[in-house]
Amino acid sequence: MTAVTEFPSDGAAKQPPITMLNPDFPFSYDHFLAHPAGLGSVPEEMYGTEVAVVGGGVSGLVAALELMKMGLKPVVYEADRIGGRLRSESFAAAKDVTVDLGGMRFPESSKALYHYIDMVGLExxxxxxxxxxxxxxxxxxxxxxxxxxxxxxxLPEFFSHVADAWRAAVEDDAQFLEMQTAIRERDVPTIKRIWNELVPRMDEQTFYGFIAASDAFKKAGFAAREAFGQVGFGTGGWDTDFPNSILEILRVVYTDADDRHRRILGGAQRLPEGLWAYEPAEMKHWPAGTSLRSLHNGAPAGEVRRIRRAENGDIEISERWGRKATYKAAITSCQSWLLSTRIDTEEALFSPEMWMALERSHYMQxxxxxxxxxxxxxxxxxxxxxxxxxxxxxxxxxxxxxxxxxxxxxxxxxxxxxxxxxxxxxxxxxxxxxxxxxxxxxxxxxxxxxxxxxxxxxxxxxxxxxxxxxxxxxAFKANLPGHYRYQQRLFTHFAKDDLPKHQRGIFLAGDDISWTAGWAEGAVQTGLNAVWGVMKHLGGECSPENPGPGELLGEYGPISLD
Missing domain, CATH: 3.90.660.10 (Polyamine Oxidase; Chain A, domain 2)
Incomplete structure (x- = not known):
């Protein structure tokens, strides 16, 4: 980490670790995954039911794998290659030398993500x-x-002054140390108390506006703000993030998402490829040795060009070259903009308010x-x-x-x-x-x-x-000031019991639906949300000993600003 982000933590080695326990919805996905009761089940008569999964990135593949373990038959659609933005390339002159064009470094606080990294045996x-x-x-x-x-x-003392200004800004104006302590201890009431007070106060504040308004940076002067933008914290300069909502940045620094990163040896694409080939030891309905790859005879279905409601009420998916199929449920894990640009998506599948949220997404280049x-x-x-x-x-x-x-x-x-x-x-x-x-x-x-x-x-x-x-x-979504309401609609869509019938059966996933867009942990979390939504839609339920994200959304979920 850069000198700009050193927060002293006496006795840190004895403390519980920081996790990406997001303050908007501090649900412990890692505990949910590790529980011996599993993620839930569907009625036996639903075994073998096909569920469409649009997008072969890590979110779609996590969802597909967990649906398969429940005894369902996921059908993965992919326009290009398995991996999404976990894309690795080899140099033509040396095939064993790889680079990561998308995600390349993964914070240790990404506990749900590392569940799958460890599961498929990656170093x-x-x-x-x-x-x-x-x-x-x-x-x-x-x-x-x-x-x-x-x-x-x-480094010269000037950079220490910049570090001090940033540390003071997030402590004085965003209760950094108290929030991190609550995240370490998974103290949900404290997390929600702090965050629910900050959201209405800071939803319309930019990152730059936050630091410029802080007493610490006012005292440090413009040169400190300029250097902070160039050098930044964690991975480097953040001035290209200055127009984004300060809430986006606080989610990152609270959860150590920009610190203590690791890379996957051999390339990040090995994770989605590993999920594609993984043969779970325990699963319903399917015989031992079954994988997503074997269910698809080695290759996913093709590029999706149309999504609509079929006459029988199912979700109809049409591929680019004309093949059609219908499903009791469908998950879209592709970039959300594609639902209105590359994919002809029936408008009635989502409410006007949801379409507004999808269209107003702001993506980083x-x-x-x-x-x-x-x-x-x-x-x-x-x-x-x-x-x-x-x-x-x-x-x-x-x-x-x-x-x-x-x-x-x-x-x-x-x-x-x-x-x-x-x-x-x-x-x-x-x-x-x-x-x-x-x-x-x-x-x-x-x-x-x-x-x-x-x-x-x-x-x-x-x-x-x-x-x-x-x-x-x-590359990924980064909310602008005033976009909290849009993000809330997208994230909570998986568990809306009050949706009209013509809007049910389709579930959003992907890191841009999460509160931590740009991080693979967010992609995993929304994939698990979609699994919960599909399970409930098909008449399934979680074990009482291991309630899922839908059961706790009302208690832990994001506040409404309306």
Missing amino acids: TEAFPNPLSEVTPSTVVELGGVKHYAETPAD SSKTFVMVDRPFWKDKDPKTGQDVMSMTLTDRLNRATYLLDDGPDKPGVILLSYTWNDDAMKWLSLDATQRMELMLHSLAQIYPDVDIASHVVGQPITVSWESDPNFMG
Whole structure:
């Protein structure tokens, strides 16, 4: 973590861990998953009933896997490849060298996500974020001035003042320490008391407005706010998030979502691929050895082009090339915008208020460019200074953030030349991979004039701009001020008992339906919500010993601002 986010916690090792126990709905999904009673059951006469799952990302696959374990038959539709935004690519010159174009680092507080990572047997290791313990060195370069640091203490005192201002802002104005204590202890009443007071007060406040209005940042001055935007907290600069709701940021920092990250060895796409191939030891109806892959004869159904209500009341799904099928229930885990752009979705399936919420979603743009190098040369020492010749880099130049990744000294290394968001990501959109790489190397040459980075490059760069992918149109949702009501409608849709009959049987899932869009934990949680909704829709129920999210939504759920 950067120096900007160090919150002292005496005796932290003895405390319960921070989890992504979201303050809007502090339901312990990890406990729900671990309970021996299981997630619930459906009547035996429903065994083998087909349920459509639109989207083969982690949310859709978690939902499909848990439905299969209940004895239902999920039918997964996927327009491109299994994985969604957990997408990994290999370099043509070295197939075993992979990069993650979407999700690449997963906070340890994501307990429900790690349930599935562990279940499919994946290995993880600490991700080299700025100034993290596994990052040999970090360079912060602002306004042409370069600062080399191996620990936060190596940075100039100015950055400590910025850190102090941020710490004071979230403590004075958002009760940070009390909230984190309540999250550690899973003290739901305290979590809800704090959060329910903050939501109406801060729903219309931007991230920038929050820090600018804080006494600490007023005292620190504009230079501190500017540096905070460039360097940020956790993973780097956050000024591209400044227009978003401060509630989005508080959800991240309360739950340590931007701290203590790990990466999946071999690429993040291994998780959805593992879920696709996983053979549960215990499940209803299906014989041992059954997996989602075997239920689909090795390949998911194709791209969905139309969703409507069939004459018999079921949900009808039409694929791009004309094949149709009807289902007692359906889950849509794709980006919610697709329901009105790429997919012809019958309007009556959702209320006008729900369509408003779907259409008003605000998505973040995101761009990454990776290049493979012959070896992790950045670990070489400069004979003049004794410092690493290159470091994990945060800068106000076009690159913004540059990460250095390797699997040892005897293997090729990978440089994430640039990781950018929103306006910064849009600057790269019209350029191809080679043009992007050339500009990025030019910027890095200003920071490391004595390092010939290009001489180490092997093969062709790999790049992505998620906003240009027609199946995503953005990286993830980030609510703007005033969007709390929309998010509340989307998230609670899975458990609405008062919906008219023509709006039942279809369930929303995916990280953009969650309160923590952009985090795989949110995708898992909404997938489990949808499982609960489908189970109830088909006449099933949870064990009394292990109530599900629907049973506790009334008690734990988000407050209404209306």
